[in-house]
Amino acid sequence: MEFSDVENDIAEVLYTEQEIHAKIAELSRRIEVDYAGEKVLLVGVLRGAVMVMADLARELTIPIEMDWMAVSSYGSGTQSSGVVRILKDLDTDLHGRHVLIVEDIIDSGLTLSWLRGNLESRGAASVEICALLRKPEAAKVVVDVKYEGFQIPNAFVVGYGLDFAEQYRNLRGIAVLAPHVYA
Ligand SMILES: O=P(O)(O)OC[C@H]1O[C@H](OP(=O)(O)OP(=O)(O)O)[C@H](O)[C@@H]1O
Ligand SMILES: Nc1nc2[nH]cnc2c(=O)[nH]1
Numbered sequence: 001m002e003f004s005d006v007e008n009d010i011a012e013v014l015y016t017e018q019e020i021h022a023k024i025a026e027l028s029r030r031i032e033v034d035y036a037g038e039k040v041l042l043v044g045v046l047r048g049a050v051m052v053m054a055d056l057a058r059e060l061t062i063p064i065e066m067d068w069m070a071v072s073s074y075g076s077g078t079q080s081s082g083v084v085r086i087l088k089d090l091d092t093d094l095h096g097r098h099v100l101i102v103e104d105i106i107d108s109g110l111t112l113s114w115l116r117g118n119l120e121s122r123g124a125a126s127v128e129i130c131a132l133l134r135k136p137e138a139a140k141v142v143v144d145v146k147y148e149g150f151q152i153p154n155a156f157v158v159g160y161g162l163d164f165a166e167q168y169r170n171l172r173g174i175a176v177l178a179p180h181v182y183a
């Protein structure tokens with residue numbers, strides 16, 4: 001899908017595919033230094049983080065493992081319910097592991113603050129967060145993010161894994177959705 005196919009639904013393109021890949025390369029270089037000599041476990045948060053995970057994992061030049069969790073607090077709407085549900089748990093024992101949670105976006109922060117606590121309680125040696133996007137103005141809880149891509153305004157965005165009612169995840173860039181789509 002190209003942006004031209006959904007042009008009417010898009011208010012503004014925030015980041016192109018090239019800008020996203022440059023940012024992921026930048027974050028990868030920092031992660032490689034910080035985890036040198038360790039085998040980090042990347043934990044991707046389904047479904048939004050699929051694209052970030054795929055690109056980050058392939059950009060990294062250190063040994064990694066990948067596992068996935070599915071949690072949801074949004075349903076099909078644009079407001080977090082605040083209630084985080086585990087839809088699919090990890091298959092990996094976290095005891096003594098260095099865990100790096102990979103996320104597409106931190107909005108209210110409710111998903112990640114809950115998830116970090118949950119993973120820490122499983123005996124991980126460390127739990128850090130890599131999130132491509134963060135909306136500082138939308139924060140309901142403060143989340144300490146070690147690897148942050150871009151800070152964005154408080155608008156609903158889609159693309160590069162991010163959906164609205166399961167649409168637009170396959171856009172290559174990240175865009176602000178026009179209000180008429182969800183009005
Ligand atoms: O900081 P928060 O306000 O908690 O919002 C961030 C979360 O919301 C979205 O996931 P969602 O629950 O919509 O599911 P999805 O990843 O399957 O799209 C997004 O992918 C983050 O995981
Ligand atoms: N698609 C999408 N999902 C979100 N989940 C939390 N914030 C957002 C957002 O801005 N866009």
Ligand SMILES: [Mg+2]
Nearest residue numbers: 045046047048
């Ligand atoms: Mg998500």
